[in-house]
Amino acid sequence: xxxxxxxxxxxxxxxxxxxxxxxxxxxxxxxxxxxxxxxxxxxxxxxxxxxxxxxxxxxxxxxxxxxxxxxxxxxxxxxxxxxxxxxxxxxxxxxxxxxxxxxxxxxxxxxxxxxxxxxxxxxxxxxxxxxxxxxxxxxxxxxxxxxxxxxxxxxxxxxxxxxxxxxxxxxxxxxxxxxxxxxxxxxxxxxxxxxxxxxxxxxxxxxxxxxxxxxxxxxxxxxxxxxxxxxxxxxxxxxxxxxxxxxxxxxxxxxxxxxxxxxxxxxxxxxxxxxxx
Amino acid sequence: xxxxxxxxxxxxxxxxxxxxxxxxxxxxxxxxxxxxxxxxxxxxxxxxxxxxxxxxxxxxxxxxxxxxxxxxxxxxxxxxxxxxxxxxxxxxxxxxxxxxxxxxxxxxxxxxxxxxxxxxxxxxxxxxxxxxxxxxxxxxxxxxxxxxxxxxxxxxxxxxxxxxxxxxxxxxxxxxxxxxxxxxxxxxxxxxxxxxxxxxxxxxxxxxxxxxxxxxxxxxxxxxxxxxxxxxxxxxxxxxxxxxxxxxxxxxxxxxxxxxxxxxxxxxxxxxxxxxxxxxxxxxxxxxxxxxxx
Numbered sequence: 287x288x289x290x291x292x293x294x295x296x297x298x299x300x301x302x303x304x305x306x307x308x309x310x311x312x313x314x315x316x317x318x319x320x321x322x323x324x325x326x327x328x329x330x331x332x333x334x335x336x337x338x339x340x341x342x343x344x345x346x347x348x349x350x351x352x353x354x355x356x357x358x359x360x361x362x363x364x365x366x367x368x369x370x371x372x373x374x375x376x377x378x379x380x381x382x383x384x385x386x387x388x389x390x391x392x393x394x395x396x397x398x399x400x401x402x403x404x405x406x407x408x409x410x411x412x413x414x415x416x417x418x419x420x421x422x423x424x425x426x427x428x429x430x431x432x433x434x435x436x437x438x439x440x441x442x443x444x445x446x447x448x449x450x451x452x453x454x455x456x457x458x459x460x461x462x463x464x465x466x467x468x469x470x471x472x473x474x475x476x477x478x479x480x481x482x483x484x485x486x487x488x489x490x491x492x493x494x495x496x497x498x499x500x501x502x503x504x505x506x507x508x509x510x511x512x513x514x515x516x517x518x519x520x521x522x523x524x525x526x527x528x529x530x531x532x533x534x535x536x537x538x539x540x541x542x543x544x545x546x547x548x549x550x551x552x553x554x555x556x557x558x559x560x561x562x563x
Numbered sequence: 564x565x566x567x568x569x570x571x572x573x574x575x576x577x578x579x580x581x582x583x584x585x586x587x588x589x590x591x592x593x594x595x596x597x598x599x600x601x602x603x604x605x606x607x608x609x610x611x612x613x614x615x616x617x618x619x620x621x622x623x624x625x626x627x628x629x630x631x632x633x634x635x636x637x638x639x640x641x642x643x644x645x646x647x648x649x650x651x652x653x654x655x656x657x658x659x660x661x662x663x664x665x666x667x668x669x670x671x672x673x674x675x676x677x678x679x680x681x682x683x684x685x686x687x688x689x690x691x692x693x694x695x696x697x698x699x700x701x702x703x704x705x706x707x708x709x710x711x712x713x714x715x716x717x718x719x720x721x722x723x724x725x726x727x728x729x730x731x732x733x734x735x736x737x738x739x740x741x742x743x744x745x746x747x748x749x750x751x752x753x754x755x756x757x758x759x760x761x762x763x764x765x766x767x768x769x770x771x772x773x774x775x776x777x778x779x780x781x782x783x784x785x786x787x788x789x790x791x792x793x794x795x796x797x798x799x800x801x802x803x804x805x806x807x808x809x810x811x812x813x814x815x816x817x818x819x820x821x822x823x824x825x826x827x828x829x830x831x832x833x834x835x836x837x838x839x840x841x842x843x844x845x846x847x848x849x850x851x852x853x854x855x856x857x
Contacts, residue, residue: 383595390785390834392792395811395827504704505793509815519705520797523712531709538702546700 304330317532326533331525336533340515347514350429350507351499354436359488361437362445367481369446370453381446389443394505397435401509404431432510440502441495445488452484486557493549496542596843599781602836606829609652610659617649621805629817638825641810642817650805651826657795657806658788658833661722665787666780668726673733674769674776681741682764692738695731703728707790711799718801725790729783733776740772774848781841785834792830 292300301307305316317327326336369381388396404410411431456462457480465475504516511517515534522530609616618637625644632639638647680691710724741764744750750767758767794800795808810826 386838387831387835390789390838391831392789392796392827392834394793394796395830398811398815399827498702498704504708505796508797519708523708535702535705535709538705539700542700542702 304328321536326536327529329522329527329530329533331522331527331530336530339518339530340534340537343513343515343518346512347499347503347507347516349425350432350436350512350514351503353429353433354441354502355492355495357433358437358441359445359492361442363449363481363485363488365442366446366449367453367477367484369450370457370484371476373454378450382450385443385446388439389447391439392505393435393439393502394509396439397432397506397509400431400435428510428512432506432512435509436502436506444491444495448487448491449484452487453480456480456484486553489552489556490549493545493552496545593843593846595839596846599836599839599841599843602832603840606655606659606833606836610655613653613656617646617652619646619649621650621653623649641813647810647825650810651807651829654805654807654810654826655829655833657718657801657804658791658830661718661725661791662784662788662833662837664718664722665725665729666784668722669730669733669783670776670780672726672730674737674773676730677734677737678741678764678769681738682745682760682768688738691734695734698728698731701728704790704793708794708797708799711794716794716799716801718804721791721794721800722787725787729786732783733779736775736779737769737772740775741768744768744772775845777848778841778845781837781844785837785841788830788834788837 298307305313308316320327324337326340328334329336329339332339365381365385369378372378401411405412412428462475462480465479470479503514504519506512507514507516508520519531519534521527522534613621622645625640625646627636627640628642628644630636630640636646636648638651640646641650676691676695680688706728707721707724711721714720714724745763745768750763753763753767791800791806792808792811795806796812797808798812800806800809807826807830811830814826
């Protein structure tokens with residue numbers, strides 16, 4: 287940190303500057319009391335406050351993750367409903383196997399294959415770079431492949447399997463039998479009565495995913511050199527930037543807690559049977 | 564694919580272990596599950612017999628660098644002349660070891676930490692359940708990357724860390740199983756005959772409630788294999804052993820399409836095998852399950 291040829295004076299000054307001359311428990315106290323005041327410390331690598339560094343990278347990750355969630359949810363619901371509509375048929379089996387295959391594909395590898403085919407061989411998309419810079423077209427141009435890789439290998443299979451299995455549960459319920467007895471057409475029962483209730487697990491999953499976003503995003507951001515939080519994590523690890531790592535961990539933990547809380551509240555709104563005291 | 568007949572009258576309650584011949588007969592009917600087991604077996608043989616099967620050594624170099632596929636090197640060579648096919652074969656060792664190791668550790672942890680709270684109930688149960696919830700909230704992959712980067716990247720350390728973040732799902736399932744099974748009449752009967760808590764738990768309850776946990780373990784193997792590949796792709800793996808993630812990473816450096824595709828394909832097939840096997844296990848061990856038809 288002080289450089290290779292630092293004199294003892296410089297080393298001592300550096301220790302004082304980062305508070306390393308104080309005992310560990312004082313350092314811990316300083317850090318924790320700082321966290322509660324919104325001060326996550328100072329990044330060693332970027333020489334800026336940790337919070338600033340994270341906030342500056344956050345939009346890049348969000349712009350990647352939000353389309354992945356929404357489009358993946360849409361595709362997943364459609365395909366899951368399709369599979370549930372033709373339960374046990376060839377369409378269903380094919381969709382199941384296809385979903386599992388893509389889900390089993392490592393996201394980073396799929397990203398690389400997309401890069402190789404569409405970036406290098408066909409030249410339709412750029413090989414690296416991204417983030418929220420340049421014109422709208424440029425952003426779309428850069429974002430297509432990473433978003434595509436995540437949708438195909440991550441969100442769509444998850445939401446598809448979830449929709450299919452919850453549709454199977456819902457279709458067994460009494461009120462569906464009642465609707466059939468009343469004589470509603472099949473499609474009305476299926477899409478209007480059953481599908482709406484089968485959406486609930488997907489809502490929960492959307493909330494739970496906030497915690498797993500990182501596993502998907504770290505690798506894809508690495509492959510596409512997309513300057514988001516995932517890439518930041520790796521940069522911080524390579525630079526041994528501990529304040530930044532701890533800060534990111536704290537922020538993610540808070541984000542997960544908040545998203546779980548919101549999921550619980552939304553669940554109560556969507557399903558009147560769930561009440562909170 | 565034909566619909567599987569799961570409709571034959573079954574007198575056994577769900578969750579009881581089937582006899583071996585019964586299991587084989589049912590497995591033959593359930594093709595996807597069978598495919599899963601065959602795939603795992605294939606990679607198992609590949610991993611154990613790697614020194615005999617692989618045409619070249621794991622790190623054997625030659626002057627033929629960056630070769631396209633040929634008769635000598637079926638999948639070509641990398642930037643220091645190592646045979647890609649041999650490296651992929653040796654790479655299965657790490658993947659299999661990692662998958663089984665993590666699943667086993669997580670199984671043991673999950674069963675112990677799930678069974679006791681479920682069986683004894685009360686305050687212990689409350690405390691442990693909150694503990695599961697807390698561990699489940701931790702962003703696992705983030706923690707794994709962090710821990711591996713900080714504490715060193717040998718296989719044992721990373722296996723331990725992945726297992727430490729993945730046991731709560733096993734514990735939750737075990738707890739739920741124990742909760743339902745402990746109220747059954749046969750368990751109460753053995754309590755009346757004076758069997759001790761440990762005997763009831765390990766002899767009567769766990770063997771009958773273990774099947775969903777085993778199915779979950781197969782899913783965890785799939786997950787662990789992917790995590791291992793991801794870690795080694797990021798350069799956080801044991802440098803002494805070749806792993807499929809390392810091969811893919813090497814492919815990126817030279818942008819060599821051949822090995823890029825092959826190591827990824829084997830990775831995908833193995834993961835798919837574990838996923839299919841998970842379906843197969845849950846189908847095998849729950850006789851009246853109609854869900855998994857393929």
